[in-house]
Amino acid sequence: xxxxxxxxxxxxxxxxxxxxxxxxxxxxxxxxxxxxxxxxxxxxxxxxxxxxxxxxxxxxxxxxxxxxxxxxxxxxxxxxxxxxxxxxxxxxxxxxxxxxxxxxxxxxxxxxxxxxxxxxxxxxxxxxxxxxxxxx
Amino acid sequence: xxxxxxxxxxxxxxxxxxxxxxxxxxxxxxxxxxxxxxxxxxxxxxxxxxxxxxxxxxxxxxxxxxxxxxxxxxxxxxxxxxxxxxxxxxxxxxxxxxxxxxxxxxxxxxxxxxxxxxxxxxxxxxxxxxxxxxxxxxxxxxxxxxxxxxxxxxxxxxxxxxxxxxxxxxxxxxxxxxxxxxxxxxxxxxxxxxxxxxxxxxxxxxxxxxxxxxxxxxxxxxxxxxxxxxxxxxxxxxxxxxxxxxxxxxxxxxxxxxxxxxxxxxxxxxxxxxxxxxxxxxxxxxxxxxxxxxxxxxxxxxxxxxxxxxxxxxxxxxxxxxxxxxxxxxxxxxxxxxxxxxxxxxxxxxxxxxxxxxxxxxxxxxxxxxxxxxxxxxxxxxxxxxxxxxxxxxxxxxxxxxxxxxxxxxxxxxxxxxxxxxxxxxxxxxxxxxxxxxxxxxxxxxxxxxxxxxxxxxxx
Numbered sequence: 258x259x260x261x262x263x264x265x266x267x268x269x270x271x272x273x274x275x276x277x278x279x280x281x282x283x284x285x286x287x288x289x290x291x292x293x294x295x296x297x298x299x300x301x302x303x304x305x306x307x308x309x310x311x312x313x314x315x316x317x318x319x320x321x322x323x324x325x326x327x328x329x330x331x332x333x334x335x336x337x338x339x340x341x342x343x344x345x346x347x348x349x350x351x352x353x354x355x356x357x358x359x360x361x362x363x364x365x366x367x368x369x370x371x372x373x374x375x376x377x378x379x380x381x382x383x384x385x386x387x388x389x390x391x392x393x
Numbered sequence: 394x395x396x397x398x399x400x401x402x403x404x405x406x407x408x409x410x411x412x413x414x415x416x417x418x419x420x421x422x423x424x425x426x427x428x429x430x431x432x433x434x435x436x437x438x439x440x441x442x443x444x445x446x447x448x449x450x451x452x453x454x455x456x457x458x459x460x461x462x463x464x465x466x467x468x469x470x471x472x473x474x475x476x477x478x479x480x481x482x483x484x485x486x487x488x489x490x491x492x493x494x495x496x497x498x499x500x501x502x503x504x505x506x507x508x509x510x511x512x513x514x515x516x517x518x519x520x521x522x523x524x525x526x527x528x529x530x531x532x533x534x535x536x537x538x539x540x541x542x543x544x545x546x547x548x549x550x551x552x553x554x555x556x557x558x559x560x561x562x563x564x565x566x567x568x569x570x571x572x573x574x575x576x577x578x579x580x581x582x583x584x585x586x587x588x589x590x591x592x593x594x595x596x597x598x599x600x601x602x603x604x605x606x607x608x609x610x611x612x613x614x615x616x617x618x619x620x621x622x623x624x625x626x627x628x629x630x631x632x633x634x635x636x637x638x639x640x641x642x643x644x645x646x647x648x649x650x651x652x653x654x655x656x657x658x659x660x661x662x663x664x665x666x667x668x669x670x671x672x673x674x675x676x677x678x679x680x681x682x683x684x685x686x687x688x689x690x691x692x693x694x695x696x697x698x699x700x701x702x703x704x705x706x707x708x709x710x711x712x713x714x715x716x717x718x719x720x721x722x723x724x725x726x727x728x729x730x731x732x733x734x735x736x737x738x739x740x741x742x743x744x745x746x747x748x749x750x751x752x753x754x755x756x757x758x759x760x761x762x763x764x765x766x767x768x769x770x771x772x773x774x775x776x777x778x779x780x781x782x783x784x785x786x787x788x789x790x791x792x793x794x795x796x797x798x799x800x801x802x803x804x805x806x807x808x809x810x811x812x813x814x815x816x817x818x819x820x821x822x823x824x825x826x827x828x829x830x831x832x833x834x835x836x837x838x839x840x841x842x843x844x845x846x847x848x849x850x851x852x853x
Contacts, residue, residue, distance in 0.1 A: 258767060258770060258771050258774065273676070273679060273681060276679050277675055277679055280678065280679060282770060284546075284548070284757050285757050285758060285759045285766065285770060285798075286758070286759065286763055286766040286767060286770060287758045287759075287760065287761055287762075287763055287766055288763065290548030290549035290551075290753065291549055293548070293549055294549035294678060294680070297678060297679040297680065298679060298680030300679075301679045301680055301681055302680070320767070321767065322763045322764045322767055367680075393763065
C-alpha cells in the first residue's frame, strides 16, 4: 500500500500531518505499538527536516506485511557534510527555527535510532534524499 | 496481552432514542453508529467518557449505577463522598452539614475521598524516584476514562500510565482495614461511592490493573444531591456548622485541574477535556513532546467538577473548592489540629497501593492477521476516494472514513452513503425503492413517513 504527501518548506504549523496520518493507518493493522511509535517519531523528524531546511519535498510511504519503506525527496540547499549532519547536536538551523523549538541537531540521529535502515544522500544546491525502513 | 473486559456504565435506552445522531458526532473514539433508527455503541471502543450523555436531547443515554435502592440495610454501610459533591452546594452549608445529610439517607458512616489524597501526595515523591528510568512523561491514572482512552487509542503509551490506585480506592481500603480493627465483620462492610461520572462506575465494576475493587456499589451523584438538598432546606438551624481540618487544604482540589501535577517532581502539565487530551496524546505519541515528566489528565473540562452526573455548574464548584481550601487553611492555624486518621494506616497502604500493568484493548484493529488487516486497509483507502469526504453522517457513521471501515468489516455497504446512492440510482445500479430501504435500515422504519404524507401518497 502506498501513500504520498507533499511537504511545504517553512510550514512548521503543518509539520506532523503526514506522520499522524500514517500512524493512524498503522494503529489499525495490529503492529507492535512500540514499532508504530518508532515509525511515527522517525516520520515526524523527517518531516520537520524538510520543513526547516528545504523549499519543498515529497514523502512516499510504501507499506506491506513485513516492513514500511519511506522515501523523502526535497528540493533545497542539500547537505554539505552528511557525516557531520548525523552527529548529535549538530545543526545548521537558523536562529528563527531554533526559537521555534526546532533545530537542536537531534533530528537525524533520532531517525537513525528509530529505524532499522536509513540512507541519506544529497546534492549540494539541489536537494536531499532520505530513505528509511522499519521491519515489523 | 490484551484487555478484553468491555464493561460499560453508559447505556442507550432504545425505546427513548430517536436516532438523532448528536451522540455519534461528539464521540471522541468514534464508537457510535446509527442502526435501525437508534444509536448503537461499540463496546470495544467506548471509554465511558460520557460526551454522548451530555448532548442527548431526549435523555435516551443513561448511566447505569447501582443506585440508592441497592443499599443493603443489614450491612455496615459507608458512603464515600468526593469533595466536588460538597462543592455542589453554596458555601453557607458547611462540609459537615452536607456529609451529615448524606448519612441520614441511610449510611452508618460517611467519608470524604480526598482524605486519601494526603497519602497520594506522600507517595508521589517515592514514585518519581522509582520511575526515574521509565519513559517519560508518566501519565496519571486518576481518571478512568483517560486510562481506557489510552488502552483503546494509544497502545504505545499504556506503559507510561502510573500504576497506582486512585484516591477513591485508597480511601475504601483504609476504611476496610480500620473497620476490621473496630471488630466490624469485613464481609458485612459495603462501601458506596457517590459518583460524578460513568467512568468511575466502570472503574468500580471492572477495574483495570486490579482484580476486584474495594467499592461495593456506586450511586449517581444527582440522586444523592436531590435528597441532600431536601434535608438542607428543611433544616433551619444547623448545629453542624463546626468544621474540622482533617486533611491538608489543597487536597480538596485534587480532582480538578492543577493540583495533582504540583506533587510530581519536574515538568508537569494539567490537561482537561476530552478533545484537549486527545490532541495532546496524539502529539506525544509522535514524539513531538519532549522533556515533560508528568501528565495530569481529566476527561472532563474542569476535571471532576465537570463530571456528567454533577448537578451544579462546574465553575461555581471549582470556586467553592477554592474557598473551602482557604477555610481549611485558616482552620489549621486557628484551631486544634485534627489528625487525618487515614495517615495512621500509611504504612499498610504502601503495601497495597500499586496496581498491575495496564494492557491495550482491541478497539481499532481491522484484523489480528497483519496480511488481512493490510488488505482491508487497502480497501478502506480505495473506498475513501469514492466517498465525498465531508463527514455528513447521513450514512449512520460519524465520518466517511469510519463508513469505509464499517464497509470492510461488513457492517455497512457503500450504498449507505447518500451521495454514492444518487450516482447508483442514476446509473440504474440501485432502484429508488432499494435506496429507500437502505435509508430506513439506518434511520429507522418510520423515519421517512412524514415526507410521504406531505406528498399525499400514503394515508394516515
